Amino acid sequence: QQRVFLARALAQEADLYFMDEPLAGVDAATERAIMAVLRDLKAEGKSVICVHHDLQTLRTYFDEVVLLNMRVVASGPVATTATQENLVRTYGGRLTLLSEAAEAVARAELGE
Template identity: 70%
Template structure:
């Protein structure tokens, strides 16, 4: 069910985006329009600029050219419509805060300067924790969590933002099966609530099952479209270039595509 036809304004529109790092272009000429209600996987080899793409969409990195619009507006005009799940390694997990404190940060965008989160925010944060099965951990210090639990805390925080467009940076990286299942459940729930989600993903076999659409990225957009049309040997080869190990992984993924359960991961 693509909402392309009836969606007047795309949830995310990227036009001719170019990003450089130390004068070396990392992304160039990115043109993408994502309609509301889609679950999009961003895949590509290491160094393809996947994280750079979502960070520059959120204004976290300076762009050298082009523009990004969220629901037809610049992000600066309405930052609240966007939620963010950064890579787990991006923060210090020894920070002296509890699980609930971190989830409450998701509410900060809707509170004015100098206002503290109130009872309603606490309730909302607890509900989000419950969705990722972490409610019993609400008062724990965040360093006493497993990697998968930390990832779920970030997910709960993003849910607490109650945004319409979500960017997630490798949420599935190095997580346990319970967390993987929890993330997928949340992604599907968000999608059925009409939210738009872009997920940076590194694992090809699962990419095929998880996402409605795939954005194949390697410094520029190799392909963007419905998963069944884009997940082809030819396009993946084009995306991953001559990386043989990855290519065999691709072949495996394509072969395993027949059984819906997906291939085993190495």
């Protein structure tokens, strides 16, 4: 179903795309295919804004991030914004990060 929604959005040939969790509920192969399409859009000069809750793939898939918790907690480049401190401020004490291991797994899945 996500592929259908993505195809419908792409048919609009817009300059700006808003996507609500385009990777939710898809298998790993479909996730990689969707991300390849989003990277192609970026290469064409298009803007893509995605709602994404998977912190394990955040650094792998996205360049910029806006962290929200009823308000903007932080925004900017993923590398400098998705810090332990900002993520704890966003998610409170309910967050356990295994970032290095998660990033290694994500890179391996992408074949990097």
